[in-house]
Amino acid sequence: MGRIRxxxxxxxxxxxxxxxxxxxxxWGGRLPIALCYPNSYAIGMCNLxxxxxxxxxxxxxxxxxxxxxxxxxxxxxxxxxxGDWTGDDGYRVEGRLEALGEPLSVESQxxxxxxxxxxxxxxxxxxxxxxxxxxxxxxxxxxxADRVETDPIIIAxxxxxxxxxxxxxxxxxxxxxxxVEPIVAGLQEVFLGGGSRADQLARLARLPGVYIPANxxxxxxxxxxxxxxxxxxxxxxxxxxxxxxxxxxxxxxMSAVLSPDIELGDMFLVEMTRGCARGCxxxxxxxxxxxxxxxxxxxxxQAVEQGRRLRKRIGLISAATSDHPQLEQLLARMLEVGAxxxxxxxxxxxxxxxxxxxxxxxxxxxxxxxxxxxxQRMRDVINKRLTHEQIVHAAELAGRGGxxxxxxxxxxxxxxxxxxxxxxxxxxSAEILERAREHHRGARVAVNLSPHVPKAQTAFQWEAMExxxxxxxxxxxxxxxxxxxxxxxxxEAPAAQRVxxxxxxxxxxxAPVLLDTQRLQQFELNLRKHGLxxxxxxxxxxxxxxxPWSLVSTxxxxxxxxxxxxxxxxxxxxEIPMLDLPPKAAAVVEAARLxxxxx
Ligand code: SF4
Numbered sequence: 001m002g003r004i005r006x007x008x009x010x011x012x013x014x015x016x017x018x019x020x021x022x023x024x025x026x027w028g029g030r031l032p033i034a035l036c037y038p039n040s041y042a043i044g045m046c047n048l049x050x051x052x053x054x055x056x057x058x059x060x061x062x063x064x065x066x067x068x069x070x071x072x073x074x075x076x077x078x079x080x081x082x083g084d085w086t087g088d089d090g091y092r093v094e095g096r097l098e099a100l101g102e103p104l105s106v107e108s109q110x111x112x113x114x115x116x117x118x119x120x121x122x123x124x125x126x127x128x129x130x131x132x133x134x135x136x137x138x139x140x141x142x143x144x145a146d147r148v149e150t151d152p153i154i155i156a157x158x159x160x161x162x163x164x165x166x167x168x169x170x171x172x173x174x175x176x177x178x179x180v181e182p183i184v185a186g187l188q189e190v191f192l193g194g195g196s197r198a199d200q201l202a203r204l205a206r207l208p209g210v211y212i213p214a215n216x217x218x219x220x221x222x223x224x225x226x227x228x229x230x231x232x233x234x235x236x237x238x239x240x241x242x243x244x245x246x247x248x249x250x251x252x253x254m255s256a257v258l259s260p261d262i263e264l265g266d267m268f269l270v271e272m273t274r275g276c277a278r279g280c281x282x283x284x285x286x287x288x289x290x291x292x293x294x295x296x297x298x299x300x301x302q303a304v305e306q307g308r309r310l311r312k313r314i315g316l317i318s319a320a321t322s323d324h325p326q327l328e329q330l331l332a333r334m335l336e337v338g339a340x341x342x343x344x345x346x347x348x349x350x351x352x353x354x355x356x357x358x359x360x361x362x363x364x365x366x367x368x369x370x371x372x373x374x375x376q377r378m379r380d381v382i383n384k385r386l387t388h389e390q391i392v393h394a395a396e397l398a399g400r401g402g403x404x405x406x407x408x409x410x411x412x413x414x415x416x417x418x419x420x421x422x423x424x425x426x427x428x429s430a431e432i433l434e435r436a437r438e439h440h441r442g443a444r445v446a447v448n449l450s451p452h453v454p455k456a457q458t459a460f461q462w463e464a465m466e467x468x469x470x471x472x473x474x475x476x477x478x479x480x481x482x483x484x485x486x487x488x489x490x491x492e493a494p495a496a497q498r499v500x501x502x503x504x505x506x507x508x509x510x511a512p513v514l515l516d517t518q519r520l521q522q523f524e525l526n527l528r529k530h531g532l533x534x535x536x537x538x539x540x541x542x543x544x545x546x547x548p549w550s551l552v553s554t555x556x557x558x559x560x561x562x563x564x565x566x567x568x569x570x571x572x573x574x575e576i577p578m579l580d581l582p583p584k585a586a587a588v589v590e591a592a593r594l595x596x597x598x599x
Contacts (some may be wrong), residue, residue, distance in 0.1 A: 005101035009109045015041065016106060020310060021257040023054070024107055025064040031191050033057050034105055034115040034152070038070040038122070038130035041106075045262045048253065048269045048317050049158060050121040053180055055256040057119075060188055066105035067257075068112065070130035103134050112138035115152050117191060120172075122158040125503035126496070128168050132515040135171070142515055144173050144214060149197055155204075160504075162242060163284050164456035164549035167506040167514065169213035173197075174204045177211050177552045178242035179274075181251065186210075205236065209243035211552055212236075218508060218548075224536050226507065226546040239553040248274055248293045252303045258310055267315040267342060268307030272300060272330075276319035278347075280372070281383045281459035281568050282411065285319045287561075288457055288554045297326045301333055313340040313362070322350035331358040345370075348386050351394040356401030367398045370409040373417075374425025377599065381416055381572040383459075383564070388428065395432040399439035406436055406445045412474045413452040413466030413494075416572030422474045426481035433487060447482060449475050449491040453501045456549040457556070459564035464540040465501045468494040499523050502537040507548035543579055559585055567592040573599070 016022060035054055037044030044050055044067070057065035102111045112118055112134070120131060132142040135154070141147045144154065157176035161168065165175045176183060186207040190200055205212045215236045219228040231238050245251075253271035260266075275292035276285060307314050314334060321343045324330065331354070334341050340362035346355075348369050359367065371391050373379045379386055395406055410425050429447050436443035451471040454463045471494040479489045499520060503510065513526045524534045541547065543562055563585040569576045570592030581589065 003101055004104065004111060008101040008104050012104055012106045012109045015259065015261065018261060019106075019257050019259045021255070022107060023058045023065070023256070025058065027064055027108070030062055030064040031117070032110075032115045033063055033065045033117045033119055034068045034112050035065050036068040036070065036103075036112075036118055036120050036134060038120055038127040038134060039124075040071055041069045041259075042262045044069050044121070045257065045259055046264045047121065047123060048255070048271060049123060051256045051269070052253045052271070053119070053121060053157070056180060056184055060184060062188060062192055066107040066110070066115075068103050068105050068118075068134070070103065070127075070134045102137050102139075112140060112152065118152045118154050120154070120156040120158075122156050122161045122168070125160050125167075125500050126520070127160075128503055128514050129517055129520070131168060131171055143170050143511070145170070147173070147197070151197070153191075153197060153200060153204075159284065159288065162552065163288055163554070164504065164506070165211060165213070165552060166508045166548040167503050167510040169508045170511040171515075172213060173201055175211040175213070175552075176243070177209050177240050178554075179245045180243075181245040182243045183207060183209055209240065211240040213508070216551060220509075224533075225542070226548060226550075229546065229551060239551055241553050242288070242555055244291070244555075245274070245293075248295050249299045252299075252306075254303045254307060264315065266311060267313045268311040269315045269317050270300060270303045270307060271295075271317045272321055272324050273318035276323065278320060278323075278385070279383050279564070281381075281564050282372075282414070282452060282455070284455040284458055287459075287556050289319060290555060292323075294324050294326075297330045297333065300330055301337070304334055304339055305337060308337055308339050312338070313342055315342040315344060317344045319345060320347055321345050322347045322355065328352070328354050331355070334358075335361060348394045349390050351397055353397060353401060356397055356403060360402045364403060366405040366407055367403045368407040368409065369394055369398075371428065372409065372411050373414060373421065374410060374423075374428045375421040377572070378414055378417055378421045381568045382411075382414060383568070391428065392431060392435050396435045396439060399436035399443050402440065404440050404443050406432060406443070408432065408445060408447045410447065410449050411452045412449050412478075412491075413471045415452075415454075415460060415463040415568065416574045417466070417474075419474065419477065422477055423481070426478050429478075429482055429487060430485055433485060444486070444488075446488040446490065447478065449478060449489065451475075451492060451494045451497040453497050453504055455504045456547065457554050457561075459561050459568060461505065461547065461549075461561065462541045462543045462565060465498065465538045468498060471497075496520065498534070498538065502527070502534060505541070505548070506537055543577060563588055570594075571596045571599075573597060 037050050054065055057063045104111060135142045140151050153173050155174045156172050157180055161175050162177050190203045201212055204210050205215060215232040217230040218226060221227040255269045273294045275289040277292045280286050304314050331341055341358055372384045373382055398406055408429055433445040454460045454465055475491045482489050513530050516526050517523050527534050559582055562579045562581055566576050566579050566589035570589055573596045
């Protein structure tokens with residue numbers, strides 16, 4: 001166990017003093033929950049899901065929920081070395097290494113052992129490395145099987161574990177699959193009902209959307225694939241179905257605590273919509289957040305007005321902000337109440353002169369566009385239904401409307417991609433710069449490249465990840481083509497994306513490896529030490545096999561994912577394995593294959 005250090009108490013107090021909206025409740029007679037974001041304060045506080053669960057738990061009179069962050073974070077992962085410990089840019093990794101006290105809550109500076117429940121918010125796979133560290137420093141056994149009666153119950157939720165909880169399943173007593181709103185009353189009943197850990201876990205297992213990893217035994221075949229999943233008894237659900245809030249107009253999802261010490265410190269965040277139905281075949285958010293649920297404008301304006309009292313800039317958040325059917329009406333009303341608007345995700349085919357004007361009036365100087373792929377062929381493969389003309393037109397609208405900087409997001413290493421597709425990506429970026437400059441002489445373009453990570457629960461879940469050498473070579477190809485034009489090309493490191501890919505489709509044998517890894521760079525070496533082969537997790541997988549994440553279900557049927565996988569393969573001219581599809585889906589795949597071979 002770590003020590004409770006005065007300097008850590010001071011850090012939390014300093015943060016508290018600079019925050020607005022902190023919820024402070026008396027502990028008397030209440031059940032204490034530590035809501036833990038396993039990364040730094042600066043990153044966790046920008047996460048609207050984390051903030052909304054904080055409000056939600058605290059809205060229950062019988063709960064008191066306090067925030068805990070995982071500092072120091074794993075060396076080499078997101079945010080390491082970015083000076084986000086205290087908001088002090090001078091802070092360095094070496095400083096973090098010295099910071100080995102016990103994790104403390106921000107609100108009352110209590111250690112995790114004082115809480116009845118520890119709830120991890122898991123949005124990103126690389127945060128998994130910090131879970132074991134937080135628990136160990138708090139004196140809590142990192143593996144659920146080793147916990148004793150006096151330990152808190154360790155639960156988790158969030159997009160990453162709702163898609164595939166398995167790599168961290170052995171560390172967790174329970175996982176909430178999907179959205180938390182529908183289950184708060186059930187959690188209250190279980191936790192306030194008391195009883196032993198075993199009693200509480202048995203009651204949790206009966207709640208919809210709750211996955212108890214210890215209730216399932218996994219059998220592996222000699223080649224490492226999963227042979228069988230055996231539930232503990234006939235009452236245990238298999239798979240555990242994802243929870244979704246029904247009427248998003250019954251509640252607000254918005255910033256709870258504001259702090260000047262984080263990247264989005266000048267912004268109040270409001271969630272507009274849940275879900276995205278565009279069906280991009282690589283996208284975890286798209287497949288796991290259906291159905292699409294828009295909030296009404298009147299409802300959103302209430303949240304905007306509340307936020308406007310605290311911040312001038314309001315950030316509208318959703319997977320596809322510009323798909324809201326009344327977006328223009330909402331923006332007009334936001335400008336009327338004096339708010340500056342920031343949009344988290346603009347769909348290229350929804351950009352209009354009005355939208356650009358609203359952004360310019362709000363002080364926006366950079367617009368982010370995500371064509372994802374440079375060639376029409378690859379956009380068809382990934383189901384990004386955008387034409388070349390639509391993309392270039394969006395850039396023109398931005399330039400004409402007075403936005404001088406355009407950021408473009410592309411994925412490299414997509415299934416079936418060739419060097420020619422990547423050359424088209426570079427040519428498209430160059431054309432966008434040229435068109436934007438026709439309207440705005442000082443226009444600038446920056447390109448961000450992200451090596452593709454095949455994610456569980458998507459149509460690409462069975463695809464192999466492109467190897468590091470090819471991805472690196474394609475990134476260099478883009479740099480060489482665009483550097484001379486003054487286009488800044490940034491990229492996610494292919495090696496770090498590999499680690500993310502292993503975790504995204506991993507099974508529960510990865511948990512001990514996570515617990516043994518202190519530096520991201522050691523992970524693959526440690527995998528081998530544990531007798532596991534990184535390429536097993538990075539290669540293509542059998543569409544008819546049992547996947548580790550088959551224990552949970554997002555509601556999208558497997559035949560549909562197979563159909564989309566087959567369509568992508570067909571359109572890309574790639575081989576299509578036996579998919580065992582219903583007749584209509586098989587016909588859809590065959591039509592794609594014919595279209596792909598005719599192209
Ligand atoms: S990439 Fe964007 S548009 Fe496509 S499904 Fe995902 S959230 Fe929707």
